[in-house]
Amino acid sequence: MRLEVxxxxxxxxxxxxxxxxxxxxxxxxRAAALAEIRRDPRIxxxxxxIAAPGDSVRIWPVRDVIEPRVKVExxxxxxxxxxxxxxxxxxxxxxxxxSGMGVVEVSSVNWHDSGGDFVETYLDMSGPFAQMxxxxxxxxxxxxxxxxxALSDESRNDAVHKAALAVSDHAARATSALHPPEREVxxxxxxxxxxxxxxxxxxxxxxxxxxxxxxxxCTATYGLTQLTPPWILHPNEIIDGALAGPYRTAFAMSWTVxxxxxxxxxxxxxxxxxxxxxxxxxxxxxTTQHEKQMIAxxxxxxxxxxxxxxxxxxxxxxxxxxxxxxxxxxxxxRLGIKTVFLTSEDDATDGAPTMLEPLPEADAxxxxxFFKNVTLQVANPSAVExxxxxxxxxxxxxxxxxxxxxxDGTLPTAGPLPPPWRYDDHYxxxxxxxxx
Amino acid sequence: xxxxxxxxAMTTGANRVVRGARIEHVCGDPGLGPEKDYAYGMRIxxxxxxxxxxxxxxxxxxxxxxxxxxxxxxxxxx
Numbered sequence: 097m098r099l100e101v102x103x104x105x106x107x108x109x110x111x112x113x114x115x116x117x118x119x120x121x122x123x124x125x126r127a128a129a130l131a132e133i134r135r136d137p138r139i140x141x142x143x144x145x146i147a148a149p150g151d152s153v154r155i156w157p158v159r160d161v162i163e164p165r166v167k168v169e170x171x172x173x174x175x176x177x178x179x180x181x182x183x184x185x186x187x188x189x190x191x192x193x194x195s196g197m198g199v200v201e202v203s204s205v206n207w208h209d210s211g212g213d214f215v216e217t218y219l220d221m222s223g224p225f226a227q228m229x230x231x232x233x234x235x236x237x238x239x240x241x242x243x244x245x246a247l248s249d250e251s252r253n254d255a256v257h258k259a260a261l262a263v264s265d266h267a268a269r270a271t272s273a274l275h276p277p278e279r280e281v282x283x284x285x286x287x288x289x290x291x292x293x294x295x296x297x298x299x300x301x302x303x304x305x306x307x308x309x310x311x312x313x314c315t316a317t318y319g320l321t322q323l324t325p326p327w328i329l330h331p332n333e334i335i336d337g338a339l340a341g342p343y344r345t346a347f348a349m350s351w352t353v354x355x356x357x358x359x360x361x362x363x364x365x366x367x368x369x370x371x372x373x374x375x376x377x378x379x380x381x382x383t384t385q386h387e388k389q390m391i392a393x394x395x396x397x398x399x400x401x402x403x404x405x406x407x408x409x410x411x412x413x414x415x416x417x418x419x420x421x422x423x424x425x426x427x428x429x430r431l432g433i434k435t436v437f438l439t440s441e442d443d444a445t446d447g448a449p450t451m452l453e454p455l456p457e458a459d460a461x462x463x464x465x466f467f468k469n470v471t472l473q474v475a476n477p478s479a480v481e482x483x484x485x486x487x488x489x490x491x492x493x494x495x496x497x498x499x500x501x502x503x504d505g506t507l508p509t510a511g512p513l514p515p516p517w518r519y520d521d522h523y524x525x526x527x528x529x530x531x532x
Numbered sequence: 533x534x535x536x537x538x539x540x541a542m543t544t545g546a547n548r549v550v551r552g553a554r555i556e557h558v559c560g561d562p563g564l565g566p567e568k569d570y571a572y573g574m575r576i577x578x579x580x581x582x583x584x585x586x587x588x589x590x591x592x593x594x595x596x597x598x599x600x601x602x603x604x605x606x607x608x609x610x
Contacts, residue, residue, distance in 0.1 A: 305555065305556055306556070383536060383554045383555035384537075384553075384554050384555075385536065385538055385539060385551075388537065416537050416540065416555060418540075419537055419539065419540055448544060449543075452540055452543065452544070453539060453540055453543045454543070
């Protein structure tokens with residue numbers, strides 16, 4: 097499976113009379129892009145705005161950031177399966193991407209109301225808070241979109257994400273007929289058999305148990321988010337967006353999944369430093385001890401059957417999902433597979449361990465620091481000149497579990513604002529680590 | 533502590549841990565229907581009450597499913 101990726105760097109965005117890319121500048125025909133979105137009768141309002149690095153801008157509420165990618169040769173569609181898109185297996189041919197930019201999905205649509213799982217992420221484009229996230233370096237095309245409030249949770253989630261993908265497609269299509277200034281070929285070529293065989297075990301949250309949703313939100317595999325046995329994905333499928341979707345944390349949105357630096361480094365060093373076997377996708381938030389242990393056993397078994405000698409393990413969640421992740425590590429180690437675990441840490445209140453279930457087999461851990469902004473003592477981001485999205489934000493000051501616990505008020509979005517409760521750098525974008 | 537993920541409860545230092553049903557419904561199972569759900573919930577709660585009368589020296593698991601009323605209920609426990 098061979099995939100060529102052509103990158104078109106975006107260094108500025110402006111609105112104009114036709115959508116086109118030239119010399120690092122993206123012009124967007126705002127009316128044409130919005131007309132595509134408004135064809136969906138579920139959409140009540142939609143607007144596009146631009147944010148650039150260094151701007152005194154705050155974007156709220158942020159459900160997803162998407163890197164525009166389009167398939168120009170080969171089967172399928174980038175970001176397949178989600179919101180009814182083509183489910184052809186991706187990963188072959190040629191894909192074009194607009195690098196250095198993101199389409200931001202800005203909407204008041206909450207994930208679901210049944211379990212109080214609230215959208216809480218906001219992004220700044222300047223200041224110390226902005227610099228904690230990779231997005232402040234990007235040119236952002238923000239879609240502020242609202243669906244018919246009478247629709248179900250499921251339908252509203254689907255409508256606004258479909259709209260954001262339509263903007264992403266609209267922008268990426270501008271490159272279809274162009275010659276990419278940067279090219280990179282991705283292929284799992286045959287390599288020296290003496291190189292160590294390594295698999296990436298990638299844990300992703302499922303919203304199924306808490307919301308009943310099988311498709312509407314959270315990082316999806318070809319559109320599915322349900323609790324499933326482990327999937328084996330070719331790394332090219334990841335690059336084509338087979339794993340993507342809006343998400344609860346800033347570090348596991350569509351943009352960060354396709355640009356995961358750990359994943360890309362594993363792939364780019366294939367054939368030189370190791371033999372990269374591919375990705376085992378471990379869906380998390382099983383809800384009994386029995387299920388958690390079973391999925392851990394089966395994931396480790398799958399890695400063993402692929403011939404893995406080593407595994408790198410990440411996850412994108414918190415709380416009880418740690419159990420199936422750490423027990424996957426334990427099960428893999430017991431099968432002779434050496435593991436390295438990249439994770440954030442919980443706070444160590446009253447001397448509790450910073451990891452819920454410390455197991456002796458998980459003895460090679462890379463920390464990306466604490467997962468809560470409260471524990472990190474992140475100062476309230478200061479006032480900004482411009483807000484993209486909603487003018488007010490619900491807050492729960494000093495919260496260690498976010499808006500799950502309710503709110504103690506609302507504040508003007510433009511003013512100084514408590515940071516979202518979670519930081520949680522899942523894939524090592526940042527430079528924070530643990531204090532020894 | 534009644535917990536569906538009992539290993540976690542024991543790791544975090546709860547002295548008496550009672551095995552619950554699922555994270556979504558720790559003290560019962562609506563899938564069993566109202567009567568069996570109630571009986572199952574009572575079994576878990578009674579086990580918890582029993583547990584507080586037993587001296588322990590460290591984290592100890594109490595399993596209400598060991599004396600399940602029916603194979604169906606025992607099956608739900610897993």
